[in-house]
Amino acid sequence: MVSDGRAGIQNQALGLAEAVARLTPADIAVKHVRWRPLFDRWPSGLKTPAMLAPGSFNPRDVTDWPDLWIATGRASLPLSARVRDWSGGRTFTVQTQDPRWNNDAYDLIVAPAHDSLSGDNVFEIIGSPHRITPQRLAEAAPAFAARTAPLPHPRVAVMIGGRSKAFDLTPAHAALLADRIKAAVQASGGSLLLTFSRRTPGAAQAVMTERLSALPGWIWDGTGDNPLFAMLDAADHVLVTEDSANMATEAAATGKPVHVLPMIALKPAGKFARLHADLRAHGAARPFDGMLEGWTYAPLNETERAARAVLEAMRTL
Incomplete structure (x- = not known):
């Protein structure tokens, strides 16, 4: 899974990857993407691996592309959008959140329903993927x-x-x-x-x-x-x-x-x-009304639902 390493961002991709791994045998590799300060705010379409910061994950170093790429956050977009080409179509690409750029470049977008994103490759969930079980x-x-x-x-x-x-x-x-x-x-x-x-x-x-x-x-x-x-x-x-x-x-x-x-x-x-x-x-x-009234409900389990959607999409691709 790929992110810029910030906990709130990383946990979305990592939580979804862990949910996939609970459903099927999988190894999870955590990769962090960071851009040199000069290029960090450049449009995603203009960024290239040569602009990555020292120590960042770099796709040029990949010799064996994975079956599944799960990424979250703006920093990951310039790479996620090119994974299909770099992997020769081998790697299934999942982006969480609304990318707001080049949305057709990803095999599946796991998007919050409250963002009202639509598209053939969009799977909506309540809220965001996370690691809590x-x-x-x-x-x-x-x-x-x-x-x-x-x-x-x-x-x-x-x-x-x-x-x-x-x-x-x-x-x-x-x-x-x-x-x-x-x-x-x-x-x-x-x-x-x-x-x-x-x-x-x-x-x-x-x-x-x-x-x-x-x-x-x-x-x-x-x-x-x-x-x-x-x-x-x-x-x-x-x-x-x-x-x-x-x-x-x-x-x-x-x-x-x-x-x-x-x-x-x-x-x-x-x-x-x-x-x-x-x-x-x-x-x-x-x-919150100032009272601690209790009630019950089925725990929200949208991360696993998204993981099942990822595996189903991979089978039907």
């Missing part, structure tokens, strides 16, 4: 059991995003969210398991940490191994900010109630509104 969560739990096992129920996992083109998280809004989360956890007699994303502004993170640190639980400060999977395994409820398709989809894969926290909108909700509508229709998510 019940088995993976259970496997992650023992390493952090000393922190999570003593905590009182209900345990509330909170996934906080941050600034993007569509949303913002100011210190004032962070304080508001923290107060609402604190009130809900205190009223339930439960505990808190909180993680921040790389996009969470430092000031917002500081405000939320200060206001929530007195609660029973664990606010991960970013040091050491990432405990997200263990937190999701231990949680009875999951609260997630509305700015991230990845986080919402991962939360819905747990089968636990997903409460969506509002952010400051910088433009019309658009695709995020469509995503959250899909999650509500599945029974997974509801807007």
Whole structure:
């Protein structure tokens, strides 16, 4: 699988590759694509392997092309679009997300339904592919059991995003969210398991940490191994900010109630509104109303559904 190496991007391709490997024997090779700074922002159609950064995966080094190429993100597009030619048609090419460029160049595009992408080679899923499965969560739990096992129920996992083109998280809004989360956890007699994303502004993170640190639980400060999977395994409820398709989809894969926290909108909700509508229709998510109401639903398993579509398309090509 191929990506630029950023966790949120890589996990889409890697999660889909792992799902394929659960369905059929497969070896997974992780490759990172990076472009020299001078060429990084060039249009995909103008980039060539000679422009790749030192240490990047380079297709010129490939002597035995794989059966399947799964890639995610803008950095991978100039390579993905040429894999058919380079491999002599041997390699089946899958691109996740909406490439927004040369969409006919890929054998299959696994696209979020909320992007409203259409085409004969498009397979739509709710949200994004990811690595979360019940088995993976259970496997992650023992390493952090000393922190999570003593905590009182209900345990509330909170996934906080941050600034993007569509949303913002100011210190004032962070304080508001923290107060609402604190009130809900205190009223339930439960505990808190909180993680921040790389996009969470430092000031917002500081405000939320200060206001929530007195609660029973664990606010991960970013040091050491990432405990997200263990937190999701231990949680009875999951609260997630509305700015991230990845986080919402991962939360819905747990089968636990997903409460969506509002952010400051910088433009019309658009695709995020469509995503959250899909999650509500599945029974997974509801807007956070300050209460920790429980409900049940079948865990969202779109990554495996996409993996089955990949294998079926490979058989019929």
